[in-house]
Structures are given as structure tokens and as C-alpha cells.
Amino acid sequence: MGFEVSVVVTIFFISAVIVGTLSYTILTTSSDIAADASAEQHQMQSKRLNTDLEIDNSVAGVFNGTYDLTVTMTNTGSETLRFDDLNVLIDGSLKEYSFSDTAVTWVPEETRNLTVSNLTGTGTHRVKVVTENGIADYGTYVV
Template sequence: MGFELSVVAAIFFLTAMVLGSFSYSMLTTSNEIVSDASEEQYKIQNAKLKTNIEVEDAIAGNYSGTYNLTVTLSNIGSESVYFDELNVLVDGNLEPYTYSDIAATWTPAETRNLTIAGLSGTGTHRVKVVTRNGVSAYSSYTV
């Protein structure tokens, strides 16, 4: 009976050691994943805080059923923005745009123009420009 008790105790001890080592490795891996995600979240929030744009002007071209809208934007933040990754909405509709600048990187204190072609409708409209990290600027214009 003493030998059987010793074997059972040894099996329980080995099982506890194996489970403990698995638990430790899983907790360590989970902690690393959470730490990496927290660092990435900090980087995203920091970039968002440093990003700021302003719509200086929105000018509609000559109206003949459709018109082109030229929007003048300034990067007034301290973070560079990728000009080709902007989302432009006119009256809530996502619109494709073109820009004439060669470089897609839009540095701070720089002003750029973009053009939205083929818009229609008269009256007052609203244009919204959104960067890839969610910072936006609004303006209204009249056709």
C-alpha cells in the first residue's frame, strides 16, 4: 500500500509540473501579445493626435449639368499624411478624386489641391476629407 501511494503521489506531482509549465508558457505568450497590441495602440493614438488637416477652400467649377470641385487642403498637424489614402465625401457619398502632385506624402505646413470630377446638383453642398487614421475636416460650398 505504501508503494502505491508513492506512485500516485509521483503521478500527481508530474501532472502538476507539466500543467504548471504549460500554464506558464501560455500566460507568457498571452502577455507578450497584449503588450505588443498595447504598443501598437499607443502608436496609432499618437499619430492621430499629431494629425490635423484643414479645408481652406472648396470651389465648384462651371456648372453645365455636372461640375468639378477643387478642394484646397492644409496639413496643419505635425504628422505626415499620405495624400493618396484620403477619403473624400461629398454630401455623404464617397467620391474618387485626383491630385496633380507627384509625391503622395503630404508633409506638415504644406497645402495641396484635389479635384473631384463629375459632381451634379445645385445649391449648398458639404465636403468632408478624412485621413487614414480618422482625422477629418469639413467645408460647405455652393453651386
């Protein structure tokens, strides 16, 4: 009976060591993932705080059933943005746009133009431009 108790105690001890080792590994991995996520969140918040843009002008082309809208904007923040990652909304609808500049990077204090083609409707319209960081500016124009 003494030998059987020793074997059971040894099995429990080995099981406890294995469970403890696995628990430590899992907790360490979880802690590393949480730390990485926190650092990434801080970086995203910093980019958002340093991002700003201003719509300088919105000009609609000649109306012949449809028109083209040219929007002139300035990157007034301190963050370099990707000009091809902007979202342009006209009266709340997401629209495709084109730009003639060859560089897709948009550095601070640089003014750029984009063109939205084949728009319809007359009257006053609202344009919204949203950066990759979620920062937006609004403007209005009349057709």
C-alpha cells in the first residue's frame, strides 16, 4: 500500500508541474498579446491626433446632365497620409475619385486635388473627405 501511494503522489506532482508550466506559458503569451495591442492602440491614437485636413475649395464642372467635382484640400496635420486611401462621400454616398499626381504620399502642408466624375443633381451638395485615420472634413458646393 505504501508503494501505491507513492506512485499516486508522484503522478499528481508531475501533473501539477505540467499544468503549472502550461498555465505559465499561456499567461505569458496572453500578456504579450495584450502589451502589443496596447502599443498598437497608442500608435493609432497618436496618428489620429496628428492628422488633419482642410477642404479649401469644391468646384463643380459644367452641368450637362452630369458633372465632375474637383476638390482642393490641404494636409494641415503633421502626419504623412496616403492620397489613394481617402474616402470621398457626396451627400452621404461613397464615390470613386481620381487624382493626377504621381505620388500617393501626401505630406503635411501639401495641397492636392481630386476629381469625382459623373455626378448628378442640381442645388447645394455636401462633400466629405475621410482620411485613413478616420479624420474628416466637410465642404459644400452648388451646381
